[in-house]
Amino acid sequence: METPIMHQYIEHLIFTELTRKNVSNVLKKLRRIDWNDPELTVFTIQTLSSVWKIKCDNIPALAHLLTNLSQHRSQTVLMVMDTILENIRIGMQMNSLEYNQRRISTIKYFAECFNYNLIDSTLLFNIMYSLLLYGVDYNDAGKSSMDPPFNLMRLRLVAQILHI
Numbered sequence: 001m002e003t004p005i006m007h008q009y010i011e012h013l014i015f016t017e018l019t020r021k022n023v024s025n026v027l028k029k030l031r032r033i034d035w036n037d038p039e040l041t042v043f044t045i046q047t048l049s050s051v052w053k054i055k056c057d058n059i060p061a062l063a064h065l066l067t068n069l070s071q072h073r074s075q076t077v078l079m080v081m082d083t084i085l086e087n088i089r090i091g092m093q094m095n096s097l098e099y100n101q102r103r104i105s106t107i108k109y110f111a112e113c114f115n116y117n118l119i120d121s122t123l124l125f126n127i128m129y130s131l132l133l134y135g136v137d138y139n140d141a142g143k144s145s146m147d148p149p150f151n152l153m154r155l156r157l158v159a160q161i162l163h164i
Contacts (some may be wrong), residue, residue, distance in 0.1 A: 006033065006034075006043075007040075007043050010030075010033065010040075010043065010044055010047050011027050011047055013029055013030060014026070014047050014048065014054065014062070014065075015047075015054050018054070018058055018061050018062060018065060019061055020058070020060065020061045020064070021066045023061050023065050023068065024068070026065060027065055027069060030044070030065075030069065031072055031073075034044050035073065039101050041076065044076070045076060045079045045080050045083060046083070047082055048062070048065075048066060048069075048076075048080045049080050049083035049087065049097060049099060051084075051105045051106055051108075051109040052101060052102040052105040052161045054105075055090075056105065056108070059105065059108050059112055059155055060112050060115075062109065062112075063112035063113050063114060063115065063116050063118070066080060066113065066116070066118060067113075067116040067117070067118055070118065075096075077118065081113065081118060081119065083117075083162060084106060084109060084110055084113070085110075085127075087106045088103075088106055088107065088110060088127060089104075089130075091103040091106065092130065092131065092134045093134075093143065093155075095151065095153075100153055103153070103157060104156070105158045106156065106159055107160045107161060108160055108164065110124075110127065110161070111124075111160065111161045111164035112164060114161075114164075115164060122163065127161070128158050128161055131154045131157050131158050132155075132158060138163070
């Protein structure tokens with residue numbers, strides 16, 4: 001099945017065209033899409049949440065775009081942030097090397113959203129606390145499948161938040 005042309009256009013805007021220099025141009029184009037079309041809106045939310053599909057250098061631009069979009073589509077931005085938080089939660093439950101880059105990109109996006117005041121410090125600290133302690137079992141001598149003793153990925157994620 002072929003991808004609809006509007007879906008291709010939205011993916012092109014976000015994954016290919018978006019850079020730090022043209023956030024306002026991409027925003028203008030995104031604002032012109034038919035936000036009354038529920039299928040297109042859901043697809044746009046999914047695309048704005050798929051941060052691992054863009055270049056790492058463009059993650060701040062995506063957060064900036066989301067901030068500017070919040071002035072016009074606050075409900076949409078709220079759904080994007082909810083999806084990002086859900087992706088972080090799922091990333092804590094899955095301890096698989098193949099998803100590490102996705103987890104790092106998602107955390108970087110989350111931290112950039114904090115820099116643009118889309119989230120508050122309480123949520124940021126709660127996420128860091130969860131990253132450090134979710135799935136940790138003190139009674140099992142460090143043999144937790146969710147957080148094995150020599151896996152430092154969660155510490156890297158917290159360091160990524162602190163780096164930004």
